Amino acid sequence: MKKKSSSEKDREILSSVKREMQEPRQTTSVREALAFEAAPAAKVQVVHSARA
Numbered sequence: 001m002k003k004k005s006s007s008e009k010d011r012e013i014l015s016s017v018k019r020e021m022q023e024p025r026q027t028t029s030v031r032e033a034l035a036f037e038a039a040p041a042a043k044v045q046v047v048h049s050a051r052a
Contacts, residue, residue: 004012026034
């Protein structure tokens with residue numbers, strides 16, 4: 001396996017950060033709504049894993 005130089009790693013990190021910055025940010029209300037939807041699903045998964 002070929003090792004990458006630190007400058008190559010830095011370029012990869014910078015490009016990934018730039019890609020993330022291009023995506024729209026979620027507002028607080030959207031984050032809260034997504035968290036509210038995820039909470040019941042997490043409880044269901046816990047119940048099912050307890051049965052196994």
